[in-house]
Amino acid sequence: MPSPSYARNAILPFPGGPIATVLGLLDDAGLALHSDREAACRSLTRAIALLRRDADFDSGDSRGGLAGWQVRRLSSYIDEHLDGAIRTRELAALLTLSVSHFTRAFKQAFGSPPLLYVARRRIEAAREMMLASDESLTRIAHVHGFCDQSHFSRTFLRETGITPQAWRRLHRSG
Incomplete structure (x- = not known):
């Protein structure tokens, strides 16, 4: 069974595939169930959204935003x-779209604006590194595009409901 290092905020399948991502979300919900019911509910809600989105992609629903190849290229x-x-302008240029059209299409395809999606991916990748290494949180923050540990900690807390240090302790002991 995969570790709960997969994203709580996952929107599209990431390395390990959609099943591994959903299992990670369910692991997170299970860990939080007795100590933080709100976090457990958030994880379950996101797992459900991922399953629905995956079903929509499989059924040919284009989500009205971006073509499959565009989603893959952006991811x-x-x-x-x-x-x-x-x-955002670099991402739009990657698909030769105007920034305004790109932003609307991205939100339709990914379920969140580009900068929020990028922040979530950074947190997901940082979580994986936090479990796989003993690197300092400052180093992990810099490796994942955060300007400093404070910015990383604020974003991490906003996305997961727990500080990076507390999250690392909780997931390493379990």
Whole structure:
């Protein structure tokens, strides 16, 4: 069974596939069930959304936003550039779309605006590194495109409901 290092905020399948992502979300919900019911509910809600979205992609629903190849190209580009600045205009240029059209289409396809999606992917990747290494949180923050540990901690807390240090302790002991 995969560790709960997969994203609580996953919208599209990430490495390990959609089943592994959903299992990670369910692991997170199970861990939080007795200590933080709200976090458990958020994880379950996101797992349900991922399953629904995956079913929509499988049924041919284009979601009205971006074509499958565009979603794949953007996902790959974002994952490859998590360590640096990723600007909406650069993502739009990647698909030769205007920024305004791109922003609307991205939100339809991914379920959130580009910058929020990128922040979530950064947190997901940081969570994986936090479980796989003993690197300092400052180093993990910089490797994943955050300007400093404070920015990383605020974003992490907003997305997961827990600080990075507390999350690491909780998931390493379990």
